[in-house]
Amino acid sequence: MENDEFSEALGIAPDAKIGAHHRHKTSFRGISTRQRLRILTASAVDQDFLDEICELKGLEQLTLEWPVTAASLAGLSALPGLRTLRIDSPRNVTDFTPITRISRLTRLDIENAKHLTELRWIRPLKDRLFALGIDGSINTTQKIESIDPLDGFAFEELTLTNVSVADKDLSPLINCRNLKKLRCAKSVSTFEGFMTLADARPDMACDWFSPEHWPGRKWRR
Template sequence: MKNSHAGIARRVHLRTLSCSAVNQPFFDEIVQLADLEDLHLGWPITAHDISAIGNLKKLRKLKLDSPRNVPDFSVLTRLPALTQLEIENAKHLYELDWLRPLKDRLDMLGIDGSINTSQKVASLEPLDGFAFRKLTLTNVTLRDKDLGPLITCRNLTELVCARTIAPFAEFMRLADARPDMACTWFDPDTWGNAGLRRLS
């Protein structure tokens, strides 16, 4: 139902909420739930103004799936308790500079595309030195093809991505610099013939 969300703002003690098809009126009710700690907004998010999400001072985990109309994500840095952030298939997300205020706060970050749509990202350079332990870059097209900024992410032990995000040599460089980090593509055998051609 189009307005089936109406009244959810009265559920003031909710700590976890997973919902989909979030339009602006629905979103405006959700951000009144001040006790929320875990929020998953599923496909599609049609709300365009998410500035009021800063009201959710206790929010630790946030996942946004297909926020197609959101032009600016910097408001997410105003969530003081946030430790896990996942954004999938964000049409207007290209530069990652806005994430810098979360450098020492995130434990997990996901910037992902969808099954059918690649998430275009300019560079990982803004993530240099981040404190997160896990990073997912599923179906991401990286313009500069450079994984070097992840070398300085000293807590990063798990990288999840497709091999197409960067050349073979970039994965090998990161693997050599960070033997403590796990990534499927650090093993040349997982590249099959493509890896053998690059080794020769």
Template structure:
């Protein structure tokens, strides 16, 4: 992938939107056209739906086999079991909070290419998600029980990885070393994060990496080192003006 200017601030914003899939998920449009109070309200031929769990309002959603893109919040285990029956689902966004304790129902979603999970408070082991054959984008937010990124060391099929904290609870990444050499990785997303070892060097070994949308997790010198190693990589922290009025990270 080639860019006219890797250090254009507008490019970083555009890539962030693209890799997060925001262009296909305008909430104003979704609220007007795809939001439903109950699963029974979803037309049988609907390809998109947005429904948050309220009591048992999700019951029957597993029969909506035309769905390709689902946004759901407050998903518990019973709701997740129904979601697992949506054999044609390609994109799934599990919004805050995700209270289910077992992710295994998702393994039935063999066409799923895009998955986001916000605040999976009961989940510590995410390895099984890598068994989803079509998955290319995986973004996990505020996973308080995730100990490290070691489980991603063989995720060579993923094109977008997001491991992020929340506004009031930054997630500390022990190290980026498990990501070194991931063959398909195009974007790493990590807002509201810290980095325990202050080293970005492992990312230089990701051949297809084009966008780094991460917090100020390392000293300026380390961002500069990565920029020298990957001059076409797009990252806001490669621009000197971003550092002009900032104190060094703790």
């Protein structure tokens, strides 16, 4: 009977490998029994919900959709097989370092993180990430001090959507030798910054490398 109640509340079958759940009060209770889950999308994630999610040792892909009210990400390091993590609007998280202890993580996307203004914490992932996204939301610009901590990262894809970088310096990306796709806001740098990166890395694709996006500006090589 208890399992039937869990099934009805969770909307996730006991043997499901893919699941989604939007929390309403304590409707998430019992999700830790879904040990066959490999892909999970969860929304309205408070701390108790996240702590129970972190008991799903087989998870490979986890999406925490808006709103995320949990304050601690510490439990994520207990997910040994997690490869892809997306967190949308973690309004109460001030410490992102537990993410660096997810040993098999290769894709990370953090959107609209109120307390994420610097990237030094992410350095331990330098040689592990294939793709990284640090993004703002439709209505909120993500403000970052500098992308200097990303110097030499091994990723192939970097997304900085609706992001403003205080120092406007893209030069650290010159040393990201595997980086092929840069998707970002125009506000990340200046015309000169984008053109300098384009000259240094002709193998990299970015919309802002095209002078047609900069009316009235001409790059002198």
